[in-house]
Amino acid sequence: xxxxxxITLPDGSxxxxxxxxxxxxxxxxxxxxxxxxxxxxRVGGEMKDxxxxxxxxxxxxxxxxxxxxTLELLRxxxxxxxxEAVKELFPGTQVTIGPNIENGFYxxxxxxxxxxxxxxxxxxxxxxxxxxxxxxxTREVWDRAEAIKFFxxxxxxxxxxxxxxxxxxxxxxxxxxGDFIDLCRGPHLPSTGKLGKAFKLTKLAGAYWRGDSKNEMxxxxxxTCWAEKKQLKAYLHMLEEAEKRDHRRLGREMSLFHLQDVxxxxxxxxxxxxxxxxxxxxxxxxxxxxxxxxxxxxxxMVDRVLWEASGHWDKFREHMxxxxxxxxxxxxxxxxxxxxxxxxxxxITSYRDLPIRMAEFGACHRNEPSGALxxxxxxxxxxxxxxxxxxxxxxxxxxxxxxxRLLQSVYxxxxxxxxIVKFSDRPEVRAxxxxxxxxxxxxxxxxxxATGLETELxxxxxxxxxxxxxxxxxxxxxxxxQCGTLQVDFVLPERLDAxxxxxxxxxxxxxxxxxxxxxSFERFLGILIEHYAGKFPLWLAPLQVVVATITSEADDYAxxxxxxxxxxxxxAELDIRNEKINYKIREHSVAKVPIILVIGAKxxxxxxxxxxxxxxxxxxxxxxxxxxxxxxxxxxxPLART
Numbered sequence: 001x002x003x004x005x006x007i008t009l010p011d012g013s014x015x016x017x018x019x020x021x022x023x024x025x026x027x028x029x030x031x032x033x034x035x036x037x038x039x040x041x042r043v044g045g046e047m048k049d050x051x052x053x054x055x056x057x058x059x060x061x062x063x064x065x066x067x068x069x070t071l072e073l074l075r076x077x078x079x080x081x082x083x084e085a086v087k088e089l090f091p092g093t094q095v096t097i098g099p100n101i102e103n104g105f106y107x108x109x110x111x112x113x114x115x116x117x118x119x120x121x122x123x124x125x126x127x128x129x130x131x132x133x134x135x136x137x138t139r140e141v142w143d144r145a146e147a148i149k150f151f152x153x154x155x156x157x158x159x160x161x162x163x164x165x166x167x168x169x170x171x172x173x174x175x176x177x178g179d180f181i182d183l184c185r186g187p188h189l190p191s192t193g194k195l196g197k198a199f200k201l202t203k204l205a206g207a208y209w210r211g212d213s214k215n216e217m218x219x220x221x222x223x224t225c226w227a228e229k230k231q232l233k234a235y236l237h238m239l240e241e242a243e244k245r246d247h248r249r250l251g252r253e254m255s256l257f258h259l260q261d262v263x264x265x266x267x268x269x270x271x272x273x274x275x276x277x278x279x280x281x282x283x284x285x286x287x288x289x290x291x292x293x294x295x296x297x298x299x300x301m302v303d304r305v306l307w308e309a310s311g312h313w314d315k316f317r318e319h320m321x322x323x324x325x326x327x328x329x330x331x332x333x334x335x336x337x338x339x340x341x342x343x344x345x346x347x348i349t350s351y352r353d354l355p356i357r358m359a360e361f362g363a364c365h366r367n368e369p370s371g372a373l374x375x376x377x378x379x380x381x382x383x384x385x386x387x388x389x390x391x392x393x394x395x396x397x398x399x400x401x402x403x404x405r406l407l408q409s410v411y412x413x414x415x416x417x418x419x420i421v422k423f424s425d426r427p428e429v430r431a432x433x434x435x436x437x438x439x440x441x442x443x444x445x446x447x448x449x450a451t452g453l454e455t456e457l458x459x460x461x462x463x464x465x466x467x468x469x470x471x472x473x474x475x476x477x478x479x480x481x482q483c484g485t486l487q488v489d490f491v492l493p494e495r496l497d498a499x500x501x502x503x504x505x506x507x508x509x510x511x512x513x514x515x516x517x518x519x520s521f522e523r524f525l526g527i528l529i530e531h532y533a534g535k536f537p538l539w540l541a542p543l544q545v546v547v548a549t550i551t552s553e554a555d556d557y558a559x560x561x562x563x564x565x566x567x568x569x570x571x572a573e574l575d576i577r578n579e580k581i582n583y584k585i586r587e588h589s590v591a592k593v594p595i596i597l598v599i600g601a602k603x604x605x606x607x608x609x610x611x612x613x614x615x616x617x618x619x620x621x622x623x624x625x626x627x628x629x630x631x632x633x634x635x636x637x638p639l640a641r642t
Contacts, residue, residue: 027050048186093109094156115221117204144163247525293357295359307320357388376526427463431491539634548588550581585612
């Protein structure tokens with residue numbers, strides 16, 4: 001009796017075959033167009049090689065370049081093609097690991113001689129050759145011992161080590177394309193020709209084997225890959241734009257801040273940068289005051305006893321700076337949460353006092369690896385716009401709604417209107433019982449629904465004490481930045497024995513909502529600098545106006561103009577240097593000064609100013625009083641409008 005294989009397609013239609021079939025067979029049965037476009041097959045929702053044999057009834061979908069998750073497949077194959085090209089061009093190079101990352105991939109290589117940027121051009125050219133060869137990509141399952149011997153005989157000791165670490169109950173699968181063979185779980189494209197031409201190698205970097213600084217240093221080649229050339233072109237344009245907007249470069253040009261090895265991971269704020277920082281902090285302080293937050297300040301050094309009680313010692317110890325003082329071990333705080341609980345516990349708190357919204361612009365320190373440090377975006381010393389809301393379970397929804405309204409309003413004021421919200425549930429390693437997590441996740445989900453937020457599930461990425469919402473901003477060039485967060489915590493109040501007196505006269509545990517809007521001031525300022533490319537709206541600009549003279553005859557009048565601007569509360573500077581006006585304008589434009597008031601003999605005689613805006617070619621002639629009033633109104637910022 002012939003066993004029929006019933007295949008159910010995404011549209012619900014069924015096809016029956018009198019023998020096992022591959023994904024390629026099904027695609028060909030549907031039509032030659034699909035057979036040509038097919039890249040992989042999804043069986044029961046799992047992506048597999050197109051050659052995968054289906055020998056039982058199944059729901060399948062043929063994967064083409066139009067599918068959303070095709071990029072993962074393309075980038076995976078692109079990494080293999082790059083590795084093949086490297087092996088052909090530089091024999092003796094060992095290949096190690098090559099995973100996908102956001103927008104691309106990388107591969108780590110072991111080689112005595114370092115790669116140089118010119119090598120990337122050669123490798124990329126060879127990759128195009130490999131694509132043109134259209135080499136079939138085939139999967140092979142090997143005996144573990146044979147696979148280890150195979151790679152050791154080839155001098156690929158890293159691959160042999162990886163195989164030795166694969167659990168004994170897992171298959172050892174290798175993929176072959178041409179003369180190149182690599183260890184891989186798959187899936188892969190049916191041939192190298194399916195990869196297309198929309199890829200580019202982008203940069204070189206160093207990387208330790210298995211990410212451990214005690215291991216050998218490898219050479220990492222990064223690349224990007226897309227389904228279409230127009231996508232690649234758009235991405236490369238974004239990279240160019242990102243380079244122009246790099247906050248580290250703009251920080252130098254605008255004299256905002258600098259970083260140096262004598263204080264690695266900490267910021268030296270210059271006067272203009274500190275002005276920008278204080279402007280943002282003042283804005284946040286006013287917004288929080290208006291929402292009923294109380295501001296506190298807590299110690300930097302705290303006994304390890306508190307960190308152990310809170311659970312942070314086990315979770316964050318490796319990232320904490322510590323100091324032995326007499327017979328105690330003190331930890332430099334990496335976050336503010338346990339300290340805020342200590343303030344909450346002082347005295348007797350009634351249910352009538354809740355919610356308590358406790359905020360702190362708290363200086364925190366984390367022992368980040370030196371290789372992870374990146375300008376303002378990743379530091380060891382930073383300030384969180386941190387707050388904790390102590391409330392009852394019944395108040396979770398209303399507090400979530402209020403926080404989300406505040407957060408969205410702040411983001412809009414700061415120039416971000418495209419916000420993605422992600423819901424993260426319980427991680428594998430966590431504190432608290434499953435029952436507690438069930439309650440916390442249900443509470444946050446209900447609050448999110450009541451708020452009307454659309455969320456994406458980010459499974460397993462919750463905090464170790466509770467589920468959370470993460471708020472992701474999209475900047476001016478389409479990059480995503482995770483900034484704000486709201487976390488529901490039933491665990492920490494229990495661990496630190498926090499309670500309030502309920503309406504029944506009994507002790508009850510408060511719920512603790514951990515929340516942040518900016519995340520950290522330093523990182524958010526880095527994001528702001530890049531979002532605006534240094535061209536801040538007037539209210540945020542650290543230097544708003546420069547009064548620049550054309551001739552020395554106008555110096556006295558320019559001085560009076562400068563004084564009038566300062567009296568109006570504007571951040572202004574006077575430039576009466578003996579330099580040509582075009583030089584002055586160019587210099588201040590590079591420094592991203594929003595407004596330049598040009599003063600010559602005519603302006604001095606008429607009591608006017610010639611106003612030039614950053615990026616504009618024209619200038620506007622205004623009487624001083626009108627110019628001052630207009631700029632004063634513009635510089636007042638969003639708080640003046642609320």
